[in-house]
Amino acid sequence: MRFHVPTLLRWSDLDAYNHVNNSRVLTLLEEARVRAFWNIGASNDDERPLAIIDAAAEGGDTLTLIARNEIEYLAPIPYSTKPLDVQLWISKMGAASAEVDYEIWSPEESHQEGTERVRYVIASSTLVFIDAATQRPRRINDREREAWTPYLDEPLTFRGGRSND
Amino acid sequence: MRFHVPTLLRWSDLDAYNHVNNSRVLTLLEEARVRAFWNIGASNDDERPLAIIDAAAEGGDTLTLIARNEIEYLAPIPYSTKPLDVQLWISKMGAASAEVDYEIWSPEESHQEGTERVRYVIASSTLVFIDAATQRPRRINDREREAWTPYLDEPLTFRGGRSND
Amino acid sequence: MRFHVPTLLRWSDLDAYNHVNNSRVLTLLEEARVRAFWNIGASNDDERPLAIIDAAAEGGDTLTLIARNEIEYLAPIPYSTKPLDVQLWISKMGAASAEVDYEIWSPEESHQEGTERVRYVIASSTLVFIDAATQRPRRINDREREAWTPYLDEPLTFRGGRSND
Amino acid sequence: MRFHVPTLLRWSDLDAYNHVNNSRVLTLLEEARVRAFWNIGASNDDERPLAIIDAAAEGGDTLTLIARNEIEYLAPIPYSTKPLDVQLWISKMGAASAEVDYEIWSPEESHQEGTERVRYVIASSTLVFIDAATQRPRRINDREREAWTPYLDEPLTFRGGRSND
Numbered sequence: 001m002r003f004h005v006p007t008l009l010r011w012s013d014l015d016a017y018n019h020v021n022n023s024r025v026l027t028l029l030e031e032a033r034v035r036a037f038w039n040i041g042a043s044n045d046d047e048r049p050l051a052i053i054d055a056a057a058e059g060g061d062t063l064t065l066i067a068r069n070e071i072e073y074l075a076p077i078p079y080s081t082k083p084l085d086v087q088l089w090i091s092k093m094g095a096a097s098a099e100v101d102y103e104i105w106s107p108e109e110s111h112q113e114g115t116e117r118v119r120y121v122i123a124s125s126t127l128v129f130i131d132a133a134t135q136r137p138r139r140i141n142d143r144e145r146e147a148w149t150p151y152l153d154e155p156l157t158f159r160g161g162r163s164n165d
Numbered sequence: 166m167r168f169h170v171p172t173l174l175r176w177s178d179l180d181a182y183n184h185v186n187n188s189r190v191l192t193l194l195e196e197a198r199v200r201a202f203w204n205i206g207a208s209n210d211d212e213r214p215l216a217i218i219d220a221a222a223e224g225g226d227t228l229t230l231i232a233r234n235e236i237e238y239l240a241p242i243p244y245s246t247k248p249l250d251v252q253l254w255i256s257k258m259g260a261a262s263a264e265v266d267y268e269i270w271s272p273e274e275s276h277q278e279g280t281e282r283v284r285y286v287i288a289s290s291t292l293v294f295i296d297a298a299t300q301r302p303r304r305i306n307d308r309e310r311e312a313w314t315p316y317l318d319e320p321l322t323f324r325g326g327r328s329n330d
Numbered sequence: 331m332r333f334h335v336p337t338l339l340r341w342s343d344l345d346a347y348n349h350v351n352n353s354r355v356l357t358l359l360e361e362a363r364v365r366a367f368w369n370i371g372a373s374n375d376d377e378r379p380l381a382i383i384d385a386a387a388e389g390g391d392t393l394t395l396i397a398r399n400e401i402e403y404l405a406p407i408p409y410s411t412k413p414l415d416v417q418l419w420i421s422k423m424g425a426a427s428a429e430v431d432y433e434i435w436s437p438e439e440s441h442q443e444g445t446e447r448v449r450y451v452i453a454s455s456t457l458v459f460i461d462a463a464t465q466r467p468r469r470i471n472d473r474e475r476e477a478w479t480p481y482l483d484e485p486l487t488f489r490g491g492r493s494n495d
Numbered sequence: 496m497r498f499h500v501p502t503l504l505r506w507s508d509l510d511a512y513n514h515v516n517n518s519r520v521l522t523l524l525e526e527a528r529v530r531a532f533w534n535i536g537a538s539n540d541d542e543r544p545l546a547i548i549d550a551a552a553e554g555g556d557t558l559t560l561i562a563r564n565e566i567e568y569l570a571p572i573p574y575s576t577k578p579l580d581v582q583l584w585i586s587k588m589g590a591a592s593a594e595v596d597y598e599i600w601s602p603e604e605s606h607q608e609g610t611e612r613v614r615y616v617i618a619s620s621t622l623v624f625i626d627a628a629t630q631r632p633r634r635i636n637d638r639e640r641e642a643w644t645p646y647l648d649e650p651l652t653f654r655g656g657r658s659n660d
Contacts, residue, residue: 008338010360010361011360011361011364011510011511012357012360012361012510012516012518014510014511015506015507015509015511016506016509016510016511016574017228018511021507022191022195022231023188023189023191023192023194023195023507024188026187026188026191027188027340027342029188030187030188030340030341031340031341031342034341034411035411063182065238065241066187066238067237067238067325068235068236068237068238068323068325069187069234069235069236070233070234070235070236071233071234072232072233073230073232073233076230079511081364081365126325158233160232160233160291173503175522175525175526176345176346176525176526176529177345177351177353177522177525177526179345179346180341180344180345180346181341181344181345181346181348181409183346186342188342192505192507195505195506195507196505196506196507199506199576200576244346246529246530347558352521352525352561352564353518353519353521353522353524353525354518356517356518356521359518360517360518393512395568396517396568397567397568397655398565398566398567398568398653398655399564399565399566400563400564400565400566401563401564401565402562402563403560403561403562403563406560456655488563490562490563490621
């Protein structure tokens with residue numbers, strides 16, 4: 001199952017080439033990830049992003065660090081006032097890390113019948129969970145594994161990548 | 166041969182975790198790439214970044230698009246007023262694209278003898294060259310190939326990546 | 331009459347002090363301004379922000395430049411997934427410029443009954459309209475003046491400012 | 496006496512109008528301010544920006560908050576690989592606050608003889624000093640007042656502003 005997070009562009013996401021800057025795309029994915037994970041947790045506490053983890057954790061605070069990002073840009077993203085459709089899901093659960101895969105699609109709202117929607121970006125992040133007290137990686141526990149399982153889906157296939165050369 | 170581009174952090178590159186935000190790292194790599202490629206061209210024209218390409222091109226304007234980014238974060242980057250040491254080189258030249266590899270190291274300037282410098286990040290970008298008139302990819306020509314050859318070096322080995330799973 | 335533009339924060343708007351960075355506030359105001367001015371124009375063309383001007387203009391393209399910003403920060407803005415309530419209106423129409431005033435309020439959505447909403451920021455921008463062809467300022471015409479008049483409202487009073495010292 | 500802080504642009508500071516975005520100017524001023532205040536303190540501790548205050552303070556940590564920004568944009572700032580010349584100084588010392596004034600000038604380095612350098616921006620920030628323990632404003636003490644006095648200079652005169660209307 002995928003999250004579908006409507007994600008708003010800002011005019012300032014454009015660079016001098018007049019489309020969304022390639023590094024800003026990571027910011028959009030970060031924002032979608034924060035919002036997706038938030039919605040699962042029952043907690044209404046706005047001060048703790050990534051609440052999916054905190055919500056599932058048996059006490060104790062967890063920092064979520066990004067260990068790796070991979071992004072393929074399939075088409076330039078123009079400015080739109082309509083929200084982009086950012087889809088994301090967990091593509092892999094390791095012992096102490098997880099992978100989140102993403103697709104960024106053109107807005108659902110302004111989509112005109114008879115035309116195809118555009119897939120702008122595919123991407124993947126590796127998340128590592130750090131125990132805030134010890135500052136060391138910690139294992140994903142059973143409650144978390146259970147909470148995340150519905151959002152586990154097939155990993156993307158990237159076109160590029162070192163191993164295909 | 167590698168470029169060594171001293172690259173300054175901004176205090177605003179820090180996020181709420183008090184280290185450089187993972188998406189901002191791409192901005193740092195972009196800035197180092199613009200500055201590296203600039204220095205080769207004899208041109209002093211500040212309005213056209215990525216002059217390595219324009220400088221080598223036989224007339225005609227070229228847009229450089231990013232088709233793919235891969236980033237591994239080996240250690241969190243703390244704020245420093247000293248410039249980071251961003252090393253970059255061309256790791257592959259294709260027919261109509263090139264790959265640039267990067268390493269971000271802790272500042273050379275403030276490095277204390279007897280301690281080891283820290284390698285914070287390894288990364289790679291795939292660049293595609295677009296003919297501004299036709300808006301279509303164009304081949305790397307002989308003059309460009311010659312100009313870039315001194316900066317061709319061994320590709321990095323990433324730890325992660327889909328194919329290693 | 332004021333525009334009320336629900337404006338989403340991003341987690342990356344926070345700085346190392348864990349509240350919205352003071353310069354990022356200007357980005358939020360810019361985004362609200364782009365969205366407010368957009369909605370007036372009947373045009374659905376996503377490529378031209380600030381359509382209020384283009385929509386009202388009798389042909390010809392106009393660039394909108396910011397000549398001046400003034401911002402007072404009344405309280406730190408914490409992260410919230412709920413949209414901030416950015417209110418804006420035209421506080422003055424000159425011959426070739428206009429002033430836009432803003433207030434940023436805590437989210438309407440998460441507001442708990444019996445508590446007062448927080449006014450985080452008051453601000454003002456001076457906009458100058460540039461003829462794209464001549465690159466020189468141009469006068470506000472009658473059609474524009476008519477289109478904007480409903481959004482003309484009382485100017486804010488700032489606490490600080492040089493003249494009050 | 497003014498600080499002269501060479502401040503590097505990033506290519507990503509440009510917006511779709513191909514000059515430095517008006518809100519990004521505040522980021523440049525912030526960075527210059529952090530670097531200026533840093534240099535006074537003897538401390539070499541990279542983790543604490545705004546060391547001018549900490550350096551002068553008699554024990555105890557201080558947060559520096561921005562209470563007000565005023566910026567006039569005199570000319571658009573184009574991209575340059577040469578550092579801008581950001582000049583800043585203390586224009587007023589109050590009981591528990593200080594004002595910093597700024598001018599952003601075109602690069603000194605690339606300036607061609609016989610031409611005039613361009614003043615792009617004039618600006619002013621009001622800083623408030625917060626006791627980190629009590630989270631309340633605290634007074635500027637005698638040691639701070641003494642340390643800052645050499646950098647006290649004439650306040651700028653702004654062209655615009657509410658009181659001149």
